[in-house]
Amino acid sequence: MTALMLFLWPLLSGLALLCLIKAPLKVVQWTNLALHLVWGVFVWKAWTDFVPGQMGTVSFSWNWFPSLGSSLALGIDGLSLPLIVLNFILSFLLSFYSLGKEKLGATYLALFSILNSGSVGSLLALDALAFYVFWEFMLIPMYFLIGKWGSKNRVYAALKFFAFTMAGSLLMLLAIIALGTEYQTLSWNALRDAQIPYNGLGGFQGLVFLGFLVAFAVKIPVWPLHTWLPDAHTEAPTGASVILAGVLLKLGVYGIARWGLALFPLAAQDVATVMMTLGAIGVVLGSFAAWKQTDIKRMIAYSSVAHLGFMVLGLFAFQEEALQGAMFQNLAHGLSTGALFLIFGIIYDRTHTREISQYGGLASKNGLLATAFVFSAMASIGLPGLPGFIGEFLILSGTFFTNKTIALVSLSGVLLGAVYMLSMLRKVVFGPVGPTLESHEIKLTWNEWVSVVPLLVLMLILGMQPQFLFEKSKFAVEWIMSLMASGWGV
Amino acid sequence: MNYPFFESEVFQLTNAHWVALSPYLVLCVGIVLTTIAAGFKAKVCTHRSLVGVTFVATALAAIYGLGSEAINFFGTSLLINDMLRWTILAIVGIGFLAALFVDEEEHGEWSTLLLISTVGLCLLPGARDWVAFFVYLETLAIPGYVLAGLRLRRDGGFEASLKYLLMGAFASALLLMGMTLVYGVAGSFDYAVIRDVVGRDLFSTMLVAGALLIAISSAFKVALAPVHMWAADIYQSAPTGIAAFLAGAGKVAVFMAMLSAFSASGFFEIAVFSKLFMIIGAASVIVGNLLALSQKNLRRMLAYSSVASAGYVALTLPVGETAGTAILLYLVTYALGFLLCFACLEGLVRITGKPSTASLEISDLKQVDSKKAGLIVALFSLGIFSMAGIPPLPGFLGKYLMISDLWSAGHTAAAIWIITGSMLGLAYYLKIMVPLYLDSPSGNKTVSLRSSVKGPLASAGLALVLMFVWVWAFAYMAPSNSDMSTARVEAR
Numbered sequence: 001m002t003a004l005m006l007f008l009w010p011l012l013s014g015l016a017l018l019c020l021i022k023a024p025l026k027v028v029q030w031t032n033l034a035l036h037l038v039w040g041v042f043v044w045k046a047w048t049d050f051v052p053g054q055m056g057t058v059s060f061s062w063n064w065f066p067s068l069g070s071s072l073a074l075g076i077d078g079l080s081l082p083l084i085v086l087n088f089i090l091s092f093l094l095s096f097y098s099l100g101k102e103k104l105g106a107t108y109l110a111l112f113s114i115l116n117s118g119s120v121g122s123l124l125a126l127d128a129l130a131f132y133v134f135w136e137f138m139l140i141p142m143y144f145l146i147g148k149w150g151s152k153n154r155v156y157a158a159l160k161f162f163a164f165t166m167a168g169s170l171l172m173l174l175a176i177i178a179l180g181t182e183y184q185t186l187s188w189n190a191l192r193d194a195q196i197p198y199n200g201l202g203g204f205q206g207l208v209f210l211g212f213l214v215a216f217a218v219k220i221p222v223w224p225l226h227t228w229l230p231d232a233h234t235e236a237p238t239g240a241s242v243i244l245a246g247v248l249l250k251l252g253v254y255g256i257a258r259w260g261l262a263l264f265p266l267a268a269q270d271v272a273t274v275m276m277t278l279g280a281i282g283v284v285l286g287s288f289a290a291w292k293q294t295d296i297k298r299m300i301a302y303s304s305v306a307h308l309g310f311m312v313l314g315l316f317a318f319q320e321e322a323l324q325g326a327m328f329q330n331l332a333h334g335l336s337t338g339a340l341f342l343i344f345g346i347i348y349d350r351t352h353t354r355e356i357s358q359y360g361g362l363a364s365k366n367g368l369l370a371t372a373f374v375f376s377a378m379a380s381i382g383l384p385g386l387p388g389f390i391g392e393f394l395i396l397s398g399t400f401f402t403n404k405t406i407a408l409v410s411l412s413g414v415l416l417g418a419v420y421m422l423s424m425l426r427k428v429v430f431g432p433v434g435p436t437l438e439s440h441e442i443k444l445t446w447n448e449w450v451s452v453v454p455l456l457v458l459m460l461i462l463g464m465q466p467q468f469l470f471e472k473s474k475f476a477v478e479w480i481m482s483l484m485a486s487g488w489g490v
Numbered sequence: 491m492n493y494p495f496f497e498s499e500v501f502q503l504t505n506a507h508w509v510a511l512s513p514y515l516v517l518c519v520g521i522v523l524t525t526i527a528a529g530f531k532a533k534v535c536t537h538r539s540l541v542g543v544t545f546v547a548t549a550l551a552a553i554y555g556l557g558s559e560a561i562n563f564f565g566t567s568l569l570i571n572d573m574l575r576w577t578i579l580a581i582v583g584i585g586f587l588a589a590l591f592v593d594e595e596e597h598g599e600w601s602t603l604l605l606i607s608t609v610g611l612c613l614l615p616g617a618r619d620w621v622a623f624f625v626y627l628e629t630l631a632i633p634g635y636v637l638a639g640l641r642l643r644r645d646g647g648f649e650a651s652l653k654y655l656l657m658g659a660f661a662s663a664l665l666l667m668g669m670t671l672v673y674g675v676a677g678s679f680d681y682a683v684i685r686d687v688v689g690r691d692l693f694s695t696m697l698v699a700g701a702l703l704i705a706i707s708s709a710f711k712v713a714l715a716p717v718h719m720w721a722a723d724i725y726q727s728a729p730t731g732i733a734a735f736l737a738g739a740g741k742v743a744v745f746m747a748m749l750s751a752f753s754a755s756g757f758f759e760i761a762v763f764s765k766l767f768m769i770i771g772a773a774s775v776i777v778g779n780l781l782a783l784s785q786k787n788l789r790r791m792l793a794y795s796s797v798a799s800a801g802y803v804a805l806t807l808p809v810g811e812t813a814g815t816a817i818l819l820y821l822v823t824y825a826l827g828f829l830l831c832f833a834c835l836e837g838l839v840r841i842t843g844k845p846s847t848a849s850l851e852i853s854d855l856k857q858v859d860s861k862k863a864g865l866i867v868a869l870f871s872l873g874i875f876s877m878a879g880i881p882p883l884p885g886f887l888g889k890y891l892m893i894s895d896l897w898s899a900g901h902t903a904a905a906i907w908i909i910t911g912s913m914l915g916l917a918y919y920l921k922i923m924v925p926l927y928l929d930s931p932s933g934n935k936t937v938s939l940r941s942s943v944k945g946p947l948a949s950a951g952l953a954l955v956l957m958f959v960w961v962w963a964f965a966y967m968a969p970s971n972s973d974m975s976t977a978r979v980e981a982r
Contacts, residue, residue, distance in 0.1 A: 068891075133882045148927055159920060162916070163917070170912065171909075177890070
C-alpha cells in the first residue's frame with residue numbers, strides 16, 4: 001500500500017492544488033508544503049520498511065489489462081529506493097523555496113506534484129506498460145513547467161525537450177509492444193524469468209534492448225543525443241532545473257539498470273564498448289563545452305552531460321564497484337547539481353542575468369551563500385570527503401579493470417571538471433564586485449536558507465558516511481552483476 | 491384473406507428479435523417526434539433535448555441486448571451481434587455529446603436529419619451483403635449532405651457542401667460499379683459467398699477491381715488520403731456539433747462496416763488488395779500529418795489530423811476481425827477526443843470574439859487567458875493530448891492496441907509507420923499549446939461563461955469522462971469474437 005500511496009499521493013495533491021487555483025498565494029504554498037509532509041511520511045515508511053535481499057518484489061498489483069498481460073505492478077527495491085528518497089527531498093526543499101514567490105502559484109505547484117507522481121511512478125513500476133505510462137506522464141507537466149515559467153527562449157526549449165524525449169520513448173513503446181506480443185506478459189519479473197534468448201544485436205533481444213536503450217540514452221543524455229539538455233536546463237525555472245537534473249536524468253540511468261541490464265544482459269554486453277566510448281566522449285566534450293560557456297546555467301548543464309557520462313561508464317563497465325559507483329553518483333550528482341541550480345536560482349531571482357561576465361565578488365556580498373555555492377561546486381568536482389569523489393572514484397576504478405584506455409581518457413574529465421568549475425567560481429564568487437551584484441542586494445529569506453542548507457548537510461553526510469546508502473543498494477548491484485555473469489541462452 | 495408473405499418465417503418475430511431491433515425502433519420514434527417538433531417550430535433546445543433523450547433511450551436498448559445471441563434479419567441484410575451493439579453504443583454516445591452543442595437556430599430539421607443519419611450509421615456495420623451495405627450507406631449519407639450544408643451562406647458552406655455532395659455522388663457510383671463487378675464474378679452479393687469464391691481461388695482481376703472500387707468509395711466516407719479533400723472544408727464550415735458528429739460517429743460506423751464487410755467478403759485474403767489498402771492508409775498518415783502541420787486554421791488542422799488518424803485505422807484494418815476490438819477502441823477514443831476539442835472550440839470562440847469557430851486560427855488562442863478560462867483550456871488540452879496518444883489518456887491505449895495487433899500479425903512496417911506518424915503528429919498538437927499557454931495573453935477580455943458556453947463545456951467534460959468509461963467498460967466486456975488474447979495466440 002505504501003508503494004501505491006507513494007505515487008498516488010502526489011497525484012492527488014496535484015489535483016487538490018488545482019482546486020485551490022483561486023485561493024490566496026500563501027494558502028496554496030503552505031498547503032503544498034503540508035501535502036509534501038504527508039508524502040514524506042510514506043517515503044519514510046518505505047525507507048524504514050525496506051529490507052534488502054530481494055529484487056522486484058511486487059507490493060501492489062492491480063490487473064488493469066489482463067488481455068495485454070499487463071498489470072499495474074508496483075514495488076520498491078534497492079535500485080529504486082534511493083532515487084525515490086532523493087526525489088522527495090528535492091521536491092520538499094523546493095516547496096520551501098517556492099514560499100513567498102509570487103510567480104509560483106497553484107498551477108505551478110500542481111504541475112510539480114503531478115511531475116513527482118510520474119517520476120516516482122516510473123521508479124516503482126514493475127510492469128513495462130505501467131512504466132511507459134508513468135514515463136510519458138512526466139513529459140506533459142515538464143513541458144508546461146519549462147514552457148510557461150521558463151526564461152526568454154522557453155518555448156523553443158520546451159518543444160525541443162518534448163520532441164527529443166518523445167522520439168526516444170516511441171522506440172521504447174515499439175520495444176514494449178514487441179515484448180508483449182512475444183511473451184504475452186509485460187511483468188518485469190516474468191520477463192526476467194523468461195530469459196529472453198539472445199542471437200546477436202539484430203535478433204529479438206538485441207533490437208528490443210536497443211529500443212529501450214535509445215529512450216534512456218536520450219533521457220540521460222548520452223552524447224550525441226544531449227543537445228536538448230543545455231536548452232532545457234537554461235530556460236527552465238529554478239525548480240524545474242533542479243528536478244530535471246536531480247530526478248529526470250537519473251531515471252535514464254535507473255532505466256538502463258532495471259529495464260536494460262536486468263532483462264537483456266547479453267545484448268548489453270555487446271554494446272558495452274560502444275556505450276562506454278560514448279560515455280567517455282560525453283565526459284570530455286561535455287567538460288570542454290562547459291569550460292567555454294558564458295552562461296552559468298548552461299555551464300552547469302554541460303557539466304551534467306559530463307557527469308552523466310561517468311554514470312554511463314559505470315553502467316557498462318560491468319564491475320561491481322563501477323555499478324555501485326554509478327548508483328551512488330546518481331544521488332551525489334542529484335544533490336550537488338540540484339544545489340548548484342537552486343543557489344544560482346536564488347541569485348538569479350534577484351539579478352535576472354545568467355552571464356558569467358556580469359558577476360563577480362559574490363563572496364563579499366553574501367559570504368554564507370558564497371560558501372554554500374563553493375561547497376556545492378566542490379561536491380560536483382569530486383573533492384574527497386564529498387559524495388562526488390566516492391562515486392567517480394568507484395566508477396573509474398571499476399572501469400579501469402574493464403578498459404584502461406577509456407578509464408584514462410575519462411580520468412581527464414575529473415581534471416577538466418576542476419578547471420571549468422574553478423574558473424567559474426573565480427569569476428562569480430571571488431574578485432571585485434561585478435556590475436550586477438553592485439546594483440542588487442543578495443539577502444536570503446529564511447525559507448530560501450531552509451531549502452539550501454539541508455542539501456549541503458546531506459552532501460556532507462553522504463561524503464563522510466556513504467555506507468548507509470550502500471547497504472540499501474548493495475544487494476541490487478550484486479544481483480545485477482550475478483545476472484550479467486550467468487549469461488543465459490547463448 | 492390470406493397473406494402468405496406475412497406468415498413466412500421472415501415475419502415470425504420472437505421476443506429476442508424485438509430486443510435486437512429495439513435500438514432502431516427507438517430511433518424511429520425519435521425521428522417522428524422531432525419531425526412533429528419541427529412542424530411546430532420548436533426552439534433549438536427542444537430539438538436538442540429530443541435528440542438527447544432518443545440517444546439515451548437507444549443506448550439503453552442496446553445495453554439491454556448485450557450478451558444475447560446474434561440474430562439474422564431478412565437473410566443477410568442485417569446481423570445484430572454484440573460487436574454491433576457496442577458500435578451502436580459508441581455512435582449514439584458521440585451523437586448525444588455532439589447534439590449538446592449544435593447551435594442551429596435557423597433550421598429545425600437538423601434533429602430529424604441527424605437521427606435518420608444515425609439509423610444508417612447503426613445499420614451499416616450489421617450488413618452482411620453488399621446491397622444492404624449500399625442502402626445503409628445512402629441512408630446515412632443523404633441526410634449527411636444536407637447537414638453538412640446547413641450553413642450554406644456563410645463560412646464557405648456552399649463550396650464545402652457542394653464539393654461533398656458531388657464527390658459523395660461520385661463515390662456512390664464507384665461503389666455500385668464495384669458491387670456490379672464483384673457480383674459478376676461471384677454471382678451473389680452475399681459476403682459469405684464472395685469469400686467462398688476468393689477462398690477457392692476462382693477470383694479474377696475483375697473481382698479485385700471491384701473490391702478496389704468498393705474500397706475507394708468507402709475510403710471517401712472516412713476521408714482517406716486520395717479522396718480526403720472534402721474533409722477539411724466540411725469540418726471547417728459545418729456547424730461545430732454537426733462536424734463533430736460526421737467526423738466522429740461517421741468514422742466509427744463506416745470503419746467498423748469496412749472491417750466486417752472486407753473481412754467477411756474475403757477481400758483481405760487477396761494479397762494485392764491488402765497491400766493497396768495499406769498503401770492508402772500509409773499515404774493518409776503522411777498526407778494528413780504534413781497538411782495538418784501547415785494549417786493556420788484550427789478546425790482545418792484538426793480535420794487533417796483526423797485524416798492521419800483514419801490512416802492509422804486503415805493500416806490496421808487488413809489484420810482482420812481479430813483487430814476489431816483495438817480498432818473500435820481507438821476509433822471511439824479518437825472520436826471523443828475530436829469531439830471534446832470541437833466542443834471546447836465552441837467555447838473558446840466566444841472568448842476570442844470571432845464570429846464562428848470556422849474562422850478560428852491557432853494564433854487567436856493567444857487571446858485566451860489560460861488562468862481565467864482554466865476549465866475549458868484544460869479540457870481542450872486533455873483532448874489534444876489524448877488524440878496525440880500520450881498516456882495515461884485513453885487515446886494512447888487504442889493506438890497501443892492497434893500497433894500491438896499489427897505487430898503480432900507480422901505487419902512490422904505498418905506498426906513503425908504509425909509510430910512515425912504519431913511523432914509527426916506531436917509537432918502540430920504541440921503547436922496549439924504554444925499560443926494557449928506559453929505566450930502571455932494579449933487580449934484583456936473578461937471571460938463570462940454565458941449560458942451558451944455551458945452546453946459545449948458540459949459536452950466536453952462528459953466526453954472526457956466517457957472516454958475513460960469506454961476504455962474500462964470495453965476492455966473488460968469486449969465481445970468474445972475478437973478477443974485479443976486468443977487472437978494473439980493464433981497469430982503466433
